[in-house]
Amino acid sequence: MKASGRFLRRLAAGVYGTVIVLPCVCAAAPVAGAEAGGAVGGSLSWRQILESGGWLMFVLAALSILTVALVIYFLVVLRAAQIAPRSLHRELVERIRAGAYDDARRACEYRPCPLAGVALAAIDYVRGVQRVDPVLLKDVIEGEGARQSASILGQTEYLLDVAVIAPMIGLLGTVFGMLRAFSGVALDIANAKPVVLAAGVSQALVTTAFGLIVGIPAMMFYAYFRRRAAGQLSGLETVATEVLTALLRERPE
Numbered sequence: 140m141k142a143s144g145r146f147l148r149r150l151a152a153g154v155y156g157t158v159i160v161l162p163c164v165c166a167a168a169p170v171a172g173a174e175a176g177g178a179v180g181g182s183l184s185w186r187q188i189l190e191s192g193g194w195l196m197f198v199l200a201a202l203s204i205l206t207v208a209l210v211i212y213f214l215v216v217l218r219a220a221q222i223a224p225r226s227l228h229r230e231l232v233e234r235i236r237a238g239a240y241d242d243a244r245r246a247c248e249y250r251p252c253p254l255a256g257v258a259l260a261a262i263d264y265v266r267g268v269q270r271v272d273p274v275l276l277k278d279v280i281e282g283e284g285a286r287q288s289a290s291i292l293g294q295t296e297y298l299l300d301v302a303v304i305a306p307m308i309g310l311l312g313t314v315f316g317m318l319r320a321f322s323g324v325a326l327d328i329a330n331a332k333p334v335v336l337a338a339g340v341s342q343a344l345v346t347t348a349f350g351l352i353v354g355i356p357a358m359m360f361y362a363y364f365r366r367r368a369a370g371q372l373s374g375l376e377t378v379a380t381e382v383l384t385a386l387l388r389e390r391p392e
Contacts, residue, residue, distance in 0.1 A: 195312040195346050202305050203353045206360070209298055213364045222291070222371045223254040223378045231258050235385040240266055253287040257379045265386055273387055280379050288372050295368055298361035302354045309350020316343025 215221070227250050234243035244262050247255035260283035265271055320340055 223375045257283045302358035305354035306350040309347040312346025
């Protein structure tokens with residue numbers, strides 16, 4: 140009976156101790172989880188993001204500003220009023236059919252644009268020869284039109300350059316950041332912690348993220364303006380054909 144009593148007392152003490160210890164562990168677990176969550180899952184501020192990205196973040200910021208400027212520029216330039224204005228088109232056809240080549244040339248000089256460049260090349264050829272060769276005149280117009288087309292399409296290539304360069308700069312920043320993180324671990328292996336290493340790698344990926352943020356819209360705008368420029372050049376080709384027809388119909392004696 141005495142042995143049984145001692146056993147029951149020990150069992151009660153063990154259960155009581157467990158009841159006391161378990162709430163303490165349960166109360167301490169959320170605190171530890173909160174601290175770990177604050178270290179791993181906390182969000183970075185914009186200042187911390189810029190500092191973690193280093194000087195390459197300023198390069199990406201400059202590329203983003205350049206992209207916005209190019210988009211605004213192409214929205215203004217790639218319009219029919221800037222490439223082949225209807226008013227200049229009508230005036231050129233009327234002046235050429237009337238034989239007033241000097242007035243047509245002055246109209247082109249007064250309103251410089253791709254259409255004016257094509258018309259000037261054609262008018263100068265007609266005024267410089269005694270007998271107009273239709274095939275050669277067509278070649279002159281097509282040559283100047285090709286030059287104007289290359290100039291317009293070549294400007295849109297700047298957006299493609301930004302779309303290619305920005306992600307590469309972001310990747311370069313990631314490589315620098317990871318080298319910095321791993322070198323810190325290699326120099327102090329005793330105090331290296333997985334949480335610190337993960338934080339360093341996540342900060343290193345900031346430049347890649349921003350590089351893609353700049354590069355993807357630049358690529359989208361490049362595709363849009365490329366198609367828009369092709370449509371405007373198709374209209375320029377139609378107008379140049381009408382100018383060629385007017386020049387062949389009415390030639391100076």
